[in-house]
Amino acid sequence: MRYLLDHDIDLAAFAQDLCKKRSLTALSPLNIQRQFMDSFDWRLYKANVALELELAPGHRKLLWKLTDNSSPxxxxxxxxxxxxxAADLxxxxxxxxxxxxxxxxxLIAQLTITTHRQPLCLRDQEGKTLLTLNLEHHQLQDADGQKVEPLPPCLTVEAVRGYDNAFAVCIDYLENKLQLSPSDTSLFQDGLVRLGxxxxxxxSKVKLVLEPSLPAAETTRTILRTLYTTMLRNESGTIQDIDSEFLHDFRVAGRRTRSALSQIKNVLPQTEVDIFKSEFAWLGQITGPTRDMDVYLLDFEKYRNLLPELLKPALDPLKTFLTRHQRSEQQKMVRALRSKRYRDLKKNYTAFLEQETPDSEPPAKAQQPTKKTADQRIWKTYCRLVEEGRAIHPESPAEDLHELRKTGKKLRYLMEFFQSLYPAEDIKALIKSLKLLQENLGNFQDLEVQTHALQGFANQMQQEKIGSVDTFLAMGALCLHLNEQQQQARTEFAERFAAFDDDINRDAFQQLFHKTSRSSMKSKG
Structure with a gap:
């Protein structure tokens, strides 16, 4: 149990009073640093887990708690x-x-709190501990380790198994005699609130609630601002290389930005749109090589497991090569992200996002209602995707599937940007069906890129004198496996696309995005 106390309470006097009236014994005070650990994207919290690291002289423990208190x-x-x-544990x-x-x-410290704790112990005549009360005051640190104003002091009660009566008597005294109310929030929650x-x-997901009647230009700027915020939140972690997902989310936000600028047409001034499309394309180029190396390292164990046991150890030099080149590419990327060009991009783009659409000669569809713009752009892109997909046959070159993948990505981004304008279950079902198609197209593309990359890595490794004959035999065998998987993905494409292009899906797209014409998208054949 936890009770918040008044900010101006004299904890020392309060402790003395409790000890006198409740026959408590004051133990040695402790200074404890508490770090509330999670990933940047809150994966533990989303799994109903809180992980708290407590550090004090002679007192070090890691607490794994379920946030719904469903188990001890x-x-x-x-x-x-x-x-x-986790892999390093x-x-x-x-x-x-x-x-x-x-x-x-x-894992990172989402919050760090330094606590001064004064334990007060209730013991029986034999010296057994019946319960412990802790008087605590806290100093909150932000993510940079800077101290801010203290949090409210509190009193916590720790029960001891088998002494339920002592616990009940103590709670009754605190709540009825001292008129304290149990807190319905945790110390962690209080600290987060204090930091806003x-x-x-x-x-990393795009979660927007859009107004259908607002002008499309205003809505598009809202979308772009949301994406830019996501990008900036991942910037520091990308530069510090905390983990690979910072760069991943940074790049996805940039890619979505380019897609929004390109696909939501005629709503923002074209001259500036063209400038920022070019600059965000540059941003994709300077971050791409590092991300590529991240992906190969993330997939390394998967690669190893494709090989027979005798060849698995021979792949280790490839990991050494990838690690070395990831560090090199990371350094190049950091220099670019600290360059004047990047600083100017951020400054100019921030100003662009804060602009209002000019009253004189605005873009053709700047004032068009958002819902109409969304309908038009999603439907047109969907029709293009279907047309491109239907044109693919068993002898079509790989480039045709790559172009279809790009179109699918544009469609998905548009649907995610505007999904709040449509019935949630309907649009989520269509996005899910599109993801299944994208998964197949993505696998096909990725496997081809990885096969070519591994062949190139083998040449570089020979030049850098990394690896043995067995290493290159293992890499050759790996390329054969990846090529087989790519061919399997190619074989599965027809079935995946047919599922996406069936009558039910087609009618659902038409019902959501193109109600005015029920005959404009005909069945295949």
């Missing part, structure tokens, strides 16, 4: 190494719990 807290020994990636129960939740993400945050306050 678990206490783990604190790993010797600093908490970070020693085999055991903690790693078994963390690894499937965190995957490639790193809340648990789960970051997601």
């Amino acid at each position: 807290d678990l206490v783990f020994p604190v790993p010797r190494a600093k908490l970070g990636f 020693r085999e055991g129960p903690l790693k078994d719990r963390l690894a499937p939740l965190l995957e490639m993400r790193k 945050r809340y648990a789960g306050d970051y997601s």
Whole structure:
């Protein structure tokens, strides 16, 4: 149980009074640093888990709590190494719990609180502890380790199993005699509120509530501002290389931005749109090589598992090569993200997002209602996707599938931008069907790129004198496996596209985005 106390309470006097009236014994005070750990995107919180690291002289523990209190807290020994990636932990129960939740993400301290704790202990005549009261005052630190104003002091009550009566008597005294009310929030929640945050306050997904009648230009700027905020929130983690997902989300936000600028047509001044399309394309180019290396390293164990046992160790030099080149590409990218060009991009783009659409000669569809613009753009892109997909046959070149993948991505982004304008179940079902098609097209593209990349890596490794004959044999065998998987994806395409292009899906698209004409999209054949 936890009770908030008045900010101006004299904790020392309050402790003395409690000890006198309730026959409590004051123990040695503790200064404790509490770090509330999660990934940047709150993967533990989303799984109903809170992980709290407590550090004090002679007092180190890691608390695993379920936020719905559905089971008792678990206490783990604190790993010797600093908490970070689950993969780096020693085999055991903690790693078994963390690894499937965190995957490639790193634990970070979402919040750090320094607590001065004065324990007060109630004991029986034999000296057994019946319960402990803790008087605490807290100092909150932000993400940069800077102290801010203290949080309200509090009193917590720790029960001891088997002494329920002592606990009940204590609670009755606190609530009825002292008129204290139990807090309905945790220390963690109070700290986040003090920082103007809340648990789960970051997601890479586009979550907007749009007004159908607002001018399209105004809505488009809202979409772009949301994407830009996501990009900036990932900028520091990208530069510091905290984990690979910072760069991933940074790039996705930039890619979505380019798509919005390109696909939501004739609503913003074209001259500026063209400038920023070019600049965000440059941003994609300077971050691409680092992301490529990240992906190969993330997939390395998957690659290894494709090989027979005898060849698996021979692939280790490839990991060394990838790690070295990831660091090199990371350094190049950081220099670009600290360049004047990038600073100017941010300054000019911020100004662009804050502009209002000019009254004189606005773009043709700037004042068009948002819903009409969304209908038109989604329907047109959908028709293009269907036309391109229907034109693909077994002998079509790989480039045709790559172009279809790009069109599918444009359609998905548009649907995600504007999804709040449509019935949630209907548009989510269509996005899901599109994702299934994209998954197939993405696998086909990725496998082709990876096969060519591995062949190129083999040449570079020979030049850099990394690896042995067995290494290159293993890489050759890996390329054969990837090529087989690509051919399998190619074979599955017809079935995936047919499922997307069936009558039910087609009618659903038409009903949502093109009600005015029921005959404009005919069945295949």
